[in-house]
Amino acid sequence: MTTDLETIGMLRDSAARYADDNYSFHQRWAVLEQPEGYSRQAWSDFAEFGFLALRLPEDDGGLDADAVAIGAVMEIAGSRLLMEPLLASAIVGTGLLLKQGSAAQKAALLPALADGSLVLVLADDDEAGPCVIDGNRITGAKLGVLHGDIAGKFLVSAIDAASGAAVVALVDADAAGLSRHNYKLVDGRGAATLRLDGAVAERLQPESGQPAAAALADIRDEATVALCAETLGIVRSLVHTTNEYLKVRKQFGKFIGSNQALQHRMVDCLLLQEEVRALTAAAQQALAGPAEGRVRIVSGARAYIVTAARQVANEAIQMHGGVGVTDEVDVSHYFRRLMVIAALFGNRDAHFARFVDAALTA
DSSP states (O other): OOOOHHHHHHHHHHHHHHHHHHOOHHHHHHHHTSTTSSOHHHHHHHHHHTGGGTTSOGGGTSOOOOHHHHHHHHHHHHHTTOOSOIIIIIIIIHHHHHHHOOHHHHHHHHHHHHTTSOOEEEEOOOTTOOEEEETTEEEEEEEEEETTTTOSEEEEEEEETTTOOEEEEEEETTOTTEEEEEEEOTTSOEEEEEEEEEEEOEEOOOTTOOOHHHHHHHHHHHHHHHHHHHHHHHHHHHHHHHHHHHHHOEETTEEGGGOHHHHHHHHHHHHHHHHHHHHHHHHHHHTTSOHHHHHHHHHHHHHHHHHHHHHHHHHHHHHHGGGGGSTTSHHHHHHHHHHHHTTTTSOHHHHHHHHHHHHHHO
């Protein structure tokens, strides 16, 4: 579905107003100090505003939002460094359940996802080797599961022991045979490493007949594009914050913004911001097309955006000077969030290689 521009504007405005009133840089400190690593009140508010039902069909009280509408919210999540599991649960977890769940599974879980009482996250990293599911028992490990520390249930990608086909399995966080090691990432959000030793799992049973491998490929691309939008929000904030700093910081009796070299560097950052914006829009449009045609655009955009955002962040820290790396200045927090984003759903090198392969075979 294509979300209309009025709805997209309302989503962006409501998210921005909420962040202005409740998620300033200083208010965010209270969230960082929470043991859960996110604000339960903000999560409840997001449910009330309908942000957690972005992906739900309209018949189920959702918006059936497309990539542009999701991007409008994710851009605010980046610009204000929201700590809540919007990407992990409301976009990726909910999206994969909609693609692969049976009618009964969706009826049981979607209402809890929409009201925020359930956090459902995808455990998909195969760095430790793929998980294997035999019957209803799953074995293996998943590393670096974003918000895995607060998840009530997991969607675990695995390989069927008998057929070798990809499977998505639903595992309860309290299931026997599942252990998780929780920790904080450099940006303050929580994550977990999962160890599954014959844990009880329920296979998702898609009524559409879509293979799990195709659904996982789709959701990874959707997550990648959402991360591009989040990165755009961060880049815009870094450019704005640094430009304002150059106007008020004085050295040797002059505002440092009067230095022509720094002006040129700010122009370079603004150009990178606009490139990130354009590539994010292209990736969002590509998601509406066939899978074989979107790979080159989505991965190409992701690879370039990671590089461009890192350059803007480096410039922002350098132009702030030593204070730019301290906790007391928001620039350092944006830099840390970009570090985490760059490692999610395929790093720069992985997406660049995917882009090259797609370009050579086009």
